[in-house]
Amino acid sequence: MSTAVRDQSGREQSGPRTGTMAQALNLALRDAMRADKTVHVLGEDVGALGGVFRITDGLTAEFGPDRCLDTPLAEAGILGTAVGMAMYGLRPVVEMQFDAFAYPALEQLFSHVAKMRNRTAGKLPLPITVRIPYGGGIGGVEHHSDASEAYYAHTPGLHVVTPATVADAYGLLRESIASDDPVVFLEPKRLYWGKDGWDPAAGVEPIGKAVLRRPGSSAVLVTYGPSLPVCLEAAEAARAEGWDLAVLDLRTLVPFDEATACEVVRSLGRAVVVHESAGFGGAGAEIAARLTEKCFHHLAAPVLRVTGFDVPYPPPMLEHHHLPGVDRILDAVARLQWEE
Amino acid sequence: MSTAVRDQSGREQSGPRTGTMAQALNLALRDAMRADKTVHVLGEDVGALGGVFRITDGLTAEFGPDRCLDTPLAEAGILGTAVGMAMYGLRPVVEMQFDAFAYPALEQLFSHVAKMRNRTAGKLPLPITVRIPYGGGIGGVEHHSDASEAYYAHTPGLHVVTPATVADAYGLLRESIASDDPVVFLEPKRLYWGKDGWDPAAGVEPIGKAVLRRPGSSAVLVTYGPSLPVCLEAAEAARAEGWDLAVLDLRTLVPFDEATACEVVRSLGRAVVVHESAGFGGAGAEIAARLTEKCFHHLAAPVLRVTGFDVPYPPPMLEHHHLPGVDRILDAVARLQWEE
Amino acid sequence: MTVLDHRNDPVAAVPGWRPGATAPRTDPAPLLPDPEPHRALGTGAADAADPELLRELYRRLVAGRRYNQQATTLTKQGRLAVYPASTGQEACQVAAALALRPQDWLFPSYRDTLAVVARGVDPLQALTLLRGDAHTGYDPRATRTAPLCTPLATQVPHAVGLAHAARLAGDDTVALALLGDGGTSEGDFHEGLNFAAVLHAPVVFLVQNNGYAISVPLTRQSAAPTLAHKAVGYGMPGRLVDGNDALAVHQVLTEAVERARTGGGPTLVEALTYRIEAHTNADDATRYRQAEEVDAWRAHDPVRLLEDALRGRGLLDEQLVADAADQAEQLAARMRAEFHTDPELDPMSLFAHVYAEPTQQLREQAGQLAAELAAEAEVHGR
Amino acid sequence: MTVLDHRNDPVAAVPGWRPGATAPRTDPAPLLPDPEPHRALGTGAADAADPELLRELYRRLVAGRRYNQQATTLTKQGRLAVYPASTGQEACQVAAALALRPQDWLFPSYRDTLAVVARGVDPLQALTLLRGDAHTGYDPRATRTAPLCTPLATQVPHAVGLAHAARLAGDDTVALALLGDGGTSEGDFHEGLNFAAVLHAPVVFLVQNNGYAISVPLTRQSAAPTLAHKAVGYGMPGRLVDGNDALAVHQVLTEAVERARTGGGPTLVEALTYRIEAHTNADDATRYRQAEEVDAWRAHDPVRLLEDALRGRGLLDEQLVADAADQAEQLAARMRAEFHTDPELDPMSLFAHVYAEPTQQLREQAGQLAAELAAEAEVHGR
Numbered sequence A, B: 001m002s003t004a005v006r007d008q009s010g011r012e013q014s015g016p017r018t019g020t021m022a023q024a025l026n027l028a029l030r031d032a033m034r035a036d037k038t039v040h041v042l043g044e045d046v047g048a049l050g051g052v053f054r055i056t057d058g059l060t061a062e063f064g065p066d067r068c069l070d071t072p073l074a075e076a077g078i079l080g081t082a083v084g085m086a087m088y089g090l091r092p093v094v095e096m097q098f099d100a101f102a103y104p105a106l107e108q109l110f111s112h113v114a115k116m117r118n119r120t121a122g123k124l125p126l127p128i129t130v131r132i133p134y135g136g137g138i139g140g141v142e143h144h145s146d147a148s149e150a151y152y153a154h155t156p157g158l159h160v161v162t163p164a165t166v167a168d169a170y171g172l173l174r175e176s177i178a179s180d181d182p183v184v185f186l187e188p189k190r191l192y193w194g195k196d197g198w199d200p201a202a203g204v205e206p207i208g209k210a211v212l213r214r215p216g217s218s219a220v221l222v223t224y225g226p227s228l229p230v231c232l233e234a235a236e237a238a239r240a241e242g243w244d245l246a247v248l249d250l251r252t253l254v255p256f257d258e259a260t261a262c263e264v265v266r267s268l269g270r271a272v273v274v275h276e277s278a279g280f281g282g283a284g285a286e287i288a289a290r291l292t293e294k295c296f297h298h299l300a301a302p303v304l305r306v307t308g309f310d311v312p313y314p315p316p317m318l319e320h321h322h323l324p325g326v327d328r329i330l331d332a333v334a335r336l337q338w339e340e
Numbered sequence C, D: 001m002t003v004l005d006h007r008n009d010p011v012a013a014v015p016g017w018r019p020g021a022t023a024p025r026t027d028p029a030p031l032l033p034d035p036e037p038h039r040a041l042g043t044g045a046a047d048a049a050d051p052e053l054l055r056e057l058y059r060r061l062v063a064g065r066r067y068n069q070q071a072t073t074l075t076k077q078g079r080l081a082v083y084p085a086s087t088g089q090e091a092c093q094v095a096a097a098l099a100l101r102p103q104d105w106l107f108p109s110y111r112d113t114l115a116v117v118a119r120g121v122d123p124l125q126a127l128t129l130l131r132g133d134a135h136t137g138y139d140p141r142a143t144r145t146a147p148l149c150t151p152l153a154t155q156v157p158h159a160v161g162l163a164h165a166a167r168l169a170g171d172d173t174v175a176l177a178l179l180g181d182g183g184t185s186e187g188d189f190h191e192g193l194n195f196a197a198v199l200h201a202p203v204v205f206l207v208q209n210n211g212y213a214i215s216v217p218l219t220r221q222s223a224a225p226t227l228a229h230k231a232v233g234y235g236m237p238g239r240l241v242d243g244n245d246a247l248a249v250h251q252v253l254t255e256a257v258e259r260a261r262t263g264g265g266p267t268l269v270e271a272l273t274y275r276i277e278a279h280t281n282a283d284d285a286t287r288y289r290q291a292e293e294v295d296a297w298r299a300h301d302p303v304r305l306l307e308d309a310l311r312g313r314g315l316l317d318e319q320l321v322a323d324a325a326d327q328a329e330q331l332a333a334r335m336r337a338e339f340h341t342d343p344e345l346d347p348m349s350l351f352a353h354v355y356a357e358p359t360q361q362l363r364e365q366a367g368q369l370a371a372e373l374a375a376e377a378e379v380h381g382r
């Protein structure tokens, strides 16, 4: 299976197209490598296999194994090697195979990747992109469905980006690779295979901008990554209950687009933050705390959170009970003190 | 230097005493090892040296190197070995030398220590205590002053405990070691050498209970660990401004004592959360979000946060600008919308 | 006094750190593996082996092969979430389990369901992880078998710690950790082996070198002469064995377990074998390897090698063949039957084992889920 | 085409993973270290050595010794936050720096200030980390010297990655990573060396084995015959050298750098040396080691060994001794003078280099600090 989008005669398509997020990410890597020969991809199984999710499919064939490198199985080694490569002027894009398998690399990430620019007073910026497929909902066995964006978002020096649409997957990944700062690029695994119409040439809002995916007049659902489609579905379902819900897609957790988020929260006065990782100390805590601090007197109700439970990720047959779904979101909306 | 408290004739004192937090922690380890021979200490330099902070001073002498083990220099190896020891019925107490040097062990912590009970349906509980000296304010060079409690608090399956008084250091460590669940025990390094009068026999409130260290009628400072003394000082200074500030010491982040915290916040209507780790996605975000959610209609002002900046920990000569101090806390108190 | 000063401990006898004391602290020669892997089947060793051991290996290999096939079929039917087959590696897995005594502990990886079953875990309970209903379906203490471990090489220090604790307790217990060739690249492998050697712990490490870590061939994983050569860097013996030769694996492991048991410290064993199937049912092995390579290994099949040896000894009688086939079919039939339907699961179990006592927050969340389930039931009940 | 298929790459020539292809992929013999560490001073090699090299080593060793003393004094005066002295290890540090060419890169640990200075970094800029005013006071690119690295062994994969990138660029650049004996226990050491061997990267690893990791002696750190024996497990040569013999270290490293430069791949070098001082000024070494051990090593002093050799060659003339002492004193005087006062620091620098562009949140926080500073200044101004 090649992930390139081809027309009926097999030529690679340019311009507007319909495709999956996996294809958009693959194209972003390919286009970035074509545009800039300092861009190098490295990770486990990224070569002949094209990655377990096929995001790097065809890269070794086109650019050779020096540009798209199958590494030994050692995540700290991969990220540490990328640090050295970046110090020499390359722009490494690292693939971690699954979210929980990025944990062995956390020391390199926290103590070096996040800090190198700062500790050298700007002399050694590290333009590294760390791609991490994250989150659940794909029936994965334990250790294959973690959502650990909160660890990254709390670490100064990292950008934390997470696309939720096919177009964003392409645009945000291109921008992340082009960034002179390290970016943790979180790919919602369960959205990999969702198709959408999009145009690589059209461009998207930059990193650091939230986008209102759906306007609304009753309250806003603030979300990102894998939970965006769930929120859009919930907003649709909410019509029946008489609520007109807006949906804000944060797109990047760091930098956090306070201006846009505050504007919509102030105008509506009611907000629910939705994400699938554990709630306690999750990214939603920061979002809720910050929005409350900045919009307090505009709030008709406390900013509520709908998140995964504070439990280790469950086995696949139980995961639907854990993941925030439409009903749980609507329950929270119902608690937004409409009568008062 | 021995950290045991001795009377003038050199005998170890029992009963009420004056001593440092370092001494209290040392005594807690000693008493735990005396009381239960399944308690084993392991870590880097914990033997002859007694640990770089001397918390394990004398343990090898009293209990032998099999009970207090100098390990090779490998944090994942240490914690992983502790997992195996715990599976065999021991109660390992692991010392990480400094906060940032616990990062290499994060995969073992997140993927095994936190999850083992859950993934074996209760069959393999892991009674492991991971002691981590954390936070700044001791003039340490880079990587020696991190405060990463937010990573731990966000990870389901871990208890996160952090004493701020000499008596709590003893009591909470004893309870942590006795706990059948893994505890990340965060020791505020800069409080190690603070002296106080206390009595090991007196007991303290259990894990999971917050304690009001100072009553007050204007607003409450909600804090923990290294920031407690700063908050008490701020509360004292606030008198001059006409504010009577309460100070709540959380003592444990997980489980979080919502009942006590909500009670005081509801009664006063104004709260400031104070900690020294980076604010974005820090523990304070959870505390502020949760208190707001539960106490919304009792709040006269948003719950504010005073935290370290969102920057890598600065070099020692600049750390005082980074750490929340009395003035910064009072500035926040002043912003609690007193006029309205 | 410390177990570290045990007289068999090679590090204990060393004096202070002196300019003179710079020559090797232990003789490296006995730690180095033989250049050729140990083989037993087809050699005199097979003739000398206990017939009942050979028969037992055979029955279990045949059952193991069938188990692998049946589990793979169940993935195609959607009854298992995923299955990493050990087809071609049955000799390693079965011999590993049989080399252990009841009081020993096994630390398996995700690919080692077969070893877990051979160890005595119920064949269906061993599969709950891969079926998707429970992370670990068996009680690890009951059979002294740790949970199947997915994060690579993280089980290695666990085995070391358990072995160390057993030694401290004076117990006659050895731990055996299983991992793959790719797993040797992880830091935890290194840290674990180093701890084992320094602690002189009664633990054995079996690397099933099947030539690939998913798609990455051994030559891109390591440049070492053999993976067994890593042992000398830790100060333990390294052994190389033909991993498709069940008797050879059994012999090398039995010897290593015995050395560990008698205070001889840890051993690293590399078994040369091959993963006949793709990495898991979700993998496409044609992307990264040639059919002729697979064929070459099919010709070196562990079941066939054992059959030949049994035949050579006149042990492969009709009875044995029929019994083995029968047991295998019964196992497969049981798997089909029990996996025919989805298990009944209690959603509230999400909260049951996070802590010994659920926190107030978890109780609240459990209440929320219970209310949701009740509401759902009401809707469906109407 | 890939650099991995370079014809000097031992892993490239290997055929598919075959039952037959099981013998060692490379010959382990040349990878194993000699049992006795390489020595040059006091041997014929010293007689053959370039006199100017010996003089240069001497001048730098003397200056290095003085630098260590002065820095330690500065800690006592509170002018440095902490100092991990390399007294006794000067030969390793100086020889390491001199074995590199300008285009090479050095990856030092926290104990390697001396190597950093010998590499050409300003002696005072090299100390900002330990003074406490800036994490890294020098521009790493200017002298191709990475920041002093505190998290143990984490610099190892950095060196590998840089060397690999240089090789990909076709540049004539070698990376040298320094670490201690304790650092070899960390997973990052293992992962880094394995990457180096698999990538066949032009990188050299120098382990300064000074017998201790803070208080933990080598025998509790590793049970390996020598640390150099770890090399064979990665498939690279391991070399053992007397770390107090500046010429020997220079020779072994020069050879390893040359091998790396010419496509021969990485080398692991273990230098046997001793930390004469405590771990840092904050440490109390009497808790864990005997004075007689220290004395034994004082008798094997790197400066003295070099002096003796120079004297033997008739090179230790008054001029050289005076010049060396003079340079050392000038350096010490400069350190005293410049560290006499605290540096002027800009608190706003906290926010300057977190990202290329500060986030809105950081701008807000910078504003808060600026306001605080202004208010403070006003109070003090009044």
Ligand SMILES: Cc1ncc(C[n+]2csc(CCOP(=O)(O)OP(=O)(O)O)c2C)c(N)n1
Pocket: A044, A073, A097, A101, A104, C111, C150, C151, C152, C179, C180, C181, C182, C183, C184, C210, C212, C213, C214, C275, C279
């Ligand atoms: C820390 C970690 N990184 C990545 C993975 C994903 N992964 C699962 S199996 C595998 C290959 C392992 O190869 P090997 O150790 O040779 O064992 P085999 O599958 O061949 O039995 C990988 C990369 C993982 N499970 N854990």
Ligand SMILES: Cc1ncc(C[n+]2csc(CCOP(=O)(O)OP(=O)(O)O)c2C)c(N)n1
Pocket: B044, B073, B097, B101, B104, D111, D150, D151, D152, D179, D180, D181, D182, D183, D184, D210, D212, D213, D214, D275, D279
């Ligand atoms: C990951 C990590 N763990 C712990 C430490 C604390 N620490 C600093 S130096 C040191 C000892 C290192 O010993 P060795 O590698 O032999 O180097 P030496 O100090 O002897 O030069 C330790 C444990 C650290 N810096 N990094």
Ligand SMILES: [Mg+2]
Pocket: C180, C181, C182, C208, C209, C210, C211, C212, C213, C214
């Ligand atoms: Mg394999």
Ligand SMILES: [Mg+2]
Pocket: D180, D181, D182, D208, D209, D210, D211, D212, D213, D214
């Ligand atoms: Mg050392």
